[in-house]
Amino acid sequence: MSTHKTLSTALAAALALGLVQQAQAADSAKEKCYGIAKAGQNDCANLNGTHSCAGQATTNNAPEEWRYVPKGSCKADGGMTTEEARAKLKK
Structure with missing residues (x-):
């Protein structure tokens, strides 16, 4: 019985690892x-640390809030890189 549990656990771990690699x-x-994030549509924590969860942006297009976009499309959408957003927040 112990061998069966060990094999089941190993199989489950291998399958989970595959899913993680696909997500990455x-x-x-x-x-x-x-x-570029609209109120309530940010993807995760903001730069200034006032919240740490998705969907908690309170204003549209706040420089500290972000969303994932396809690589290379941020500037076309009017957005900023992390460094640009940090510099804007320091002003």
Whole structure:
């Protein structure tokens, strides 16, 4: 019985690892784009640390809020890189 549990656990871990690798590959085709998120539509924590969850942006296009966009499309959408957003927040 112990061998069966060990094999089941190993199989489950291998399958989970495959899913994680697929998700990471999909994320590599995207980039964070600051200043384009609408209220309640940000993807995760903001730069200034006032929240740490997706969907908590309170204003449209705040420079500290971000969304994932396809790589290379951020500037065309009017967004900023992480460095540009940090510089804007320091002003």
